[in-house]
Amino acid sequence: MNVTRRDLLTVAGGGAVGILLTPAPWKLVDDLAIWTQNWKWIPRPPRGTETTRATACALCPRGCAVDARCIGGLPVAMRAAAGGTLCPLGLTAHHLPYHPARLATPVRIVHGDASRAVSPVTLDAIVAATARAIGDAAAQERDVAVLDMRPGRSISWAWQALLGAMPHAAVAAAPGRQGASFDALARIAGAGGAIGADLSIPRTILSFGAPLAEGWGPPAAFERILSNDLRLIQVEPLRTQTAAGAARWIPCRPGSEALVALAIAKALLVNGLVDPEPLRAAGGFEGLHARLAGMTSGTLLAATSVTEATVVAVARDLASNRPALALAGEQPGGGRHAAEAESAILALNILLGAFESGALVRRAELPPPVADAQLAPVDELERLEDGSLALLLIDASAGDAAFPWPLAQRKLAPGAPVVALSPFLAGTAAHADFVVPTLPFLEAPFELPSSPDAPAATLALSAPVLLAREGATDPAAFIRALAQAAGIALPGEWSSSEELGKLRVAAIHAAARGSIVDRSATVTPIASFGSADDVWTALTDGSRWIDVRAEAFSVLRSPFSVPPPAPGPAPGFSTHLALLPIAASDVTQSAAVSPVLTKLYRESSLRRSSRTVILNPATARELSVRDGREAILVTEEGKARVRVATDESVMPGVAALVIGPEPEALGDPPGHARIVDICPADANGVWRRGTARLVEG
Amino acid sequence: MSTEARKPKSRYGMVIDLDRCTGCGACSTACAVENNVPPARETAGDRTGLTWMRVYKADNGKAFPENRTAFFPLSCQHCGEHTPCVTVCPQNAVDINPETGVVSQIPARCLGCRYCMAACPYHARYFNWFDPAWPEGMEKALNPDVSVRMRGVVEKCNFCHARWQAAEAKAAAAGTREIDPADYVPACVEACPTNAITFGNLDDPGTEVAQLARSEGSFRLLEGLGTDSKVYYRSEHDWVRRLGDADVSQLERKVSRG
Numbered sequence: 001m002n003v004t005r006r007d008l009l010t011v012a013g014g015g016a017v018g019i020l021l022t023p024a025p026w027k028l029v030d031d032l033a034i035w036t037q038n039w040k041w042i043p044r045p046p047r048g049t050e051t052t053r054a055t056a057c058a059l060c061p062r063g064c065a066v067d068a069r070c071i072g073g074l075p076v077a078m079r080a081a082a083g084g085t086l087c088p089l090g091l092t093a094h095h096l097p098y099h100p101a102r103l104a105t106p107v108r109i110v111h112g113d114a115s116r117a118v119s120p121v122t123l124d125a126i127v128a129a130t131a132r133a134i135g136d137a138a139a140q141e142r143d144v145a146v147l148d149m150r151p152g153r154s155i156s157w158a159w160q161a162l163l164g165a166m167p168h169a170a171v172a173a174a175p176g177r178q179g180a181s182f183d184a185l186a187r188i189a190g191a192g193g194a195i196g197a198d199l200s201i202p203r204t205i206l207s208f209g210a211p212l213a214e215g216w217g218p219p220a221a222f223e224r225i226l227s228n229d230l231r232l233i234q235v236e237p238l239r240t241q242t243a244a245g246a247a248r249w250i251p252c253r254p255g256s257e258a259l260v261a262l263a264i265a266k267a268l269l270v271n272g273l274v275d276p277e278p279l280r281a282a283g284g285f286e287g288l289h290a291r292l293a294g295m296t297s298g299t300l301l302a303a304t305s306v307t308e309a310t311v312v313a314v315a316r317d318l319a320s321n322r323p324a325l326a327l328a329g330e331q332p333g334g335g336r337h338a339a340e341a342e343s344a345i346l347a348l349n350i351l352l353g354a355f356e357s358g359a360l361v362r363r364a365e366l367p368p369p370v371a372d373a374q375l376a377p378v379d380e381l382e383r384l385e386d387g388s389l390a391l392l393l394i395d396a397s398a399g400d401a402a403f404p405w406p407l408a409q410r411k412l413a414p415g416a417p418v419v420a421l422s423p424f425l426a427g428t429a430a431h432a433d434f435v436v437p438t439l440p441f442l443e444a445p446f447e448l449p450s451s452p453d454a455p456a457a458t459l460a461l462s463a464p465v466l467l468a469r470e471g472a473t474d475p476a477a478f479i480r481a482l483a484q485a486a487g488i489a490l491p492g493e494w495s496s497s498e499e500l501g502k503l504r505v506a507a508i509h510a511a512a513r514g515s516i517v518d519r520s521a522t523v524t525p526i527a528s529f530g531s532a533d534d535v536w537t538a539l540t541d542g543s544r545w546i547d548v549r550a551e552a553f554s555v556l557r558s559p560f561s562v563p564p565p566a567p568g569p570a571p572g573f574s575t576h577l578a579l580l581p582i583a584a585s586d587v588t589q590s591a592a593v594s595p596v597l598t599k600l601y602r603e604s605s606l607r608r609s610s611r612t613v614i615l616n617p618a619t620a621r622e623l624s625v626r627d628g629r630e631a632i633l634v635t636e637e638g639k640a641r642v643r644v645a646t647d648e649s650v651m652p653g654v655a656a657l658v659i660g661p662e663p664e665a666l667g668d669p670p671g672h673a674r675i676v677d678i679c680p681a682d683a684n685g686v687w688r689r690g691t692a693r694l695v696e697g
Numbered sequence: 698m699s700t701e702a703r704k705p706k707s708r709y710g711m712v713i714d715l716d717r718c719t720g721c722g723a724c725s726t727a728c729a730v731e732n733n734v735p736p737a738r739e740t741a742g743d744r745t746g747l748t749w750m751r752v753y754k755a756d757n758g759k760a761f762p763e764n765r766t767a768f769f770p771l772s773c774q775h776c777g778e779h780t781p782c783v784t785v786c787p788q789n790a791v792d793i794n795p796e797t798g799v800v801s802q803i804p805a806r807c808l809g810c811r812y813c814m815a816a817c818p819y820h821a822r823y824f825n826w827f828d829p830a831w832p833e834g835m836e837k838a839l840n841p842d843v844s845v846r847m848r849g850v851v852e853k854c855n856f857c858h859a860r861w862q863a864a865e866a867k868a869a870a871a872g873t874r875e876i877d878p879a880d881y882v883p884a885c886v887e888a889c890p891t892n893a894i895t896f897g898n899l900d901d902p903g904t905e906v907a908q909l910a911r912s913e914g915s916f917r918l919l920e921g922l923g924t925d926s927k928v929y930y931r932s933e934h935d936w937v938r939r940l941g942d943a944d945v946s947q948l949e950r951k952v953s954r955g
Contacts, residue, residue, distance in 0.1 A: 033805065036847065039847070041828065042828070045843075074837045076838055077731070088721070088726035100833075219890055596729045596736050598746070599722070599737075599748050602746065604752065663739070
């Protein structure tokens with residue numbers, strides 16, 4: 001039989017068709033798919049025994065109770081303890097010990113014009129340089145300051161004790177931190193301690209920008225708002241998430257909150273809706289009247305964009321839905337209100353009886369680890385004299401805050417060194433000359449003192465879950481080494497944060513005040529605990545100490561006045577936009593955030609990225625800038641390339657500048673300077689109401 | 698096979714109350730952590746990112762100050778009878794779990810043809826354009842219950858399938874086939890701080906999710922397509938409910954517009 005070419009082709013073709021009818025090619029395709037999905041470089045999740053460790057999130061002052069799910073001793077998930085929830089930062093907290101910006105050794109940073117050179121250095125060298133700067137400051141009669149990002153901790157007390165031995169020294173609380181507005185309220189009211197709020201008491205809250213839906217204040221408060229159990233009136237220039245959830249949103253021009261508060265106070269008084277006597281007794285009546293003089297409905301509308309009818313309606317709303325409370329919340333990216341707004345809001349609270357109702361209470365301070373020690377005073381950074389600091393120490397070991405660096409820089413004398421303690425080479429620490437690495441959350445015990453708005457003093461502990469990585473320094477050990485090098489005797493016997501914490505717990509136990517509340521809400525009086533060690537053990541197991549609640553107070557110790565408005569931009573600086581820095585609350589609390597937050601910032605448009613300017617479409621048209629395009633933002637502090645976004649929820653004439661996590665904070669290589677640094681801060685340290693211009697570019 | 702025979706034992710679904718959603722992003726973040734969804738590369742954007750649960754921001758189109766916004770958490774809608782992605786997959790890499798009614802994606806079978814992405818009217822499927830990568834060491838923080846997917850495959854929400862498996866194993870250990878509803882809660886539901894998401898068996902009339910799904914104000918996205926999706930939304934506002942008929946790309950355009 002002859003085999004022709006046709007036969008060969010028929011067999012080949014038939015074979016090709018026939019093989020498609022067998023599983024072989026399909027199996028090959030399947031296997032190829034599987035092989036190509038299992039390369040050796042694909043990350044492998046950990047394996048091991050599953051355990052759950054109770055701790056508390058130390059990434060913000062709120063200190064939410066957390067159950068860390070661990071595999072082989074490594075945390076793989078952070079879950080809120082029963083009944084709670086976590087913010088995106090808290091949900092990803094277990095990523096932070098592996099963050100690319102984590103420091104392994106102490107470093108020296110040499111800052112260039114547009115770059116920085118980072119080189120390793122020994123801890124001894126940093127201690128010696130810092131001690132030398134302390135000696136020079138004493139010789140030159142210059143100041144030394146510590147910028148404390150999380151005031152109220154035992155470590156904060158240790159800094160005060162260290163600086164207490166120096167003739168010119170102060171501990172400054174970080175500008176823009178959570179609770180700065182409550183501290184301001186306490187200072188203006190002369191409360192002689194901290195002021196807290198009990199948000200379960202008021203039926204109505206008049207909030208001047210407090211981001212209640214965005215991580216500010218207890219979550220239960222916003223839950224009450226959503227359930228219509230608490231009436232929220234939100235005054236702010238943007239329709240934020242909080243404003244969207246409020247019963248009433250009153251858009252006002254940035255920086256005009258004081259006038260709105262004063263106008264509401266006037267409406268309350270003129271319409272006989274409140275008793276003026278408490279304000280008269282507080283000594284603030286004359287100041288209020290002085291500022292109200294000459295205010296007409298026309299001037300009010302021009303300055304605030306709020307009509308008199310709206311103001312009267314709000315006043316009637318507040319008077320008929322008491323107890324009422326006025327809140328002066330700080331914007332996480334923009335910091336506190338101006339002093340005049342804080343004073344006006346205090347006047348409103350006095351008129352509304354917020355102190356008598358217990359909505360605002362004087363809170364006792366936590367006991368110090370060692371009694372009767374000589375301590376340096378605690379002040380606000382902006383109140384320190386410009387050019388006065390011969391040394392600035394930054395304690396960012398327990399968190400960070402977003403504020404313009406020029407605000408701190410102008411306090412420094414020429415050539416003054418800056419030494420930072422931080423787990424990460426990011427955030428504020430990136431401005432320092434020396435950075436001492438500290439342990440991040442989950443690798444060290446963290447003390448969680450009273451959250452800024454708490455009505456009673458509280459103390460919780462964040463127990464470590466991971467083994468500490470080598471190379472980090474305990475801030476308490478650094479303070480001890482520094483004291484030794486500078487020849488300063490510190491009060492008490494301690495050399496670590498844990499020992500300091502135990503001393504404070506011993507002081508709480510000795511005072512026999514308050515109770516321990518465990519995870520199941522069982523309350524045990526502190527007096528029932530046999531020893532301070534038992535209290536410490538309870539706290540490390542996830543319990544919380546809560547002090548007895550302070551009594552409401554109504555008598556202010558010193559008269560206050562409503563100061564005049566701060567001056568506008570510098571003469572000759574032409575602007576056409578009100579600059580409003582904004583940020584989500586969680587990401588401003590930590591210098592580094594999980595790269596997974598790109599889901600919110602880069603992979604979707606849920607949260608705008610840093611360096612985005614949001615404008616009303618009408619404003620964008622006026623300025624000839626377009627959505628999605630780049631432009632140059634110019635302020636008194638500098639200029640930066642930004643991306644323009646348009647949104648009808650922004651008031652015309654306002655530029656909302658997003659202070660989100662910088663790419664470096666998300667884990668990308670170091671880039672340009674932080675955008676918050678170009679926000680101009682006035683002499684009182686307020687940067688939430690700046691001015692700017694936007695040009696095509 | 699008859700329709701009755703294909704009917705799943707349970708029909709898990711969720712109801713999302715848009716009036717309670719504040720757009721905090723906790724659901725998106727919790728989902729990414731639970732399911733080992735890698736972070737974006739520097740070059741990745743909203744078109745190449747992986748967001749099993751993406752929250753869109755939509756507005757009522759009015760000018761300031763009448764403008765109103767709503768946040769739309771959007772994951773796979775877990776279609777019922779006529780699931781477009783199941784129909785088009787040449788590899789049987791997509792199927793409907795007969796136990797739960799959940800539309801599953803099987804990455805090991807996926808060839809990356811992306812037919813399913815083209816077919817999905819909700820834009821809820823994502824393609825792995827890059828190798829999954831976390832910063833060095835961060836793989837120690839991954840969830841061991843969920844496999845990491847490789848470049849070249851499609852992935853999407855599966856109502857936290859690993860949690861369902863764990864709940865089923867727990868029920869089996871207790872000698873029952875009935876899962877305790879408290880044991881099977883997807884990560885997004887667990888993380889929502891305002892309790893905007895309710896989850897459960899839509900076929901059990903006694904569950905809150907079933908009652909909410911049938912209540913006034915509830916709607917489904919693109920209901921006219923007849924996909925019989927198992928994710929319901931609810932709102933008291935007409936303009937929000939009308940967004941249910943909008944193409945998802947319209948929501949996206951609103952987002953890019955701001």
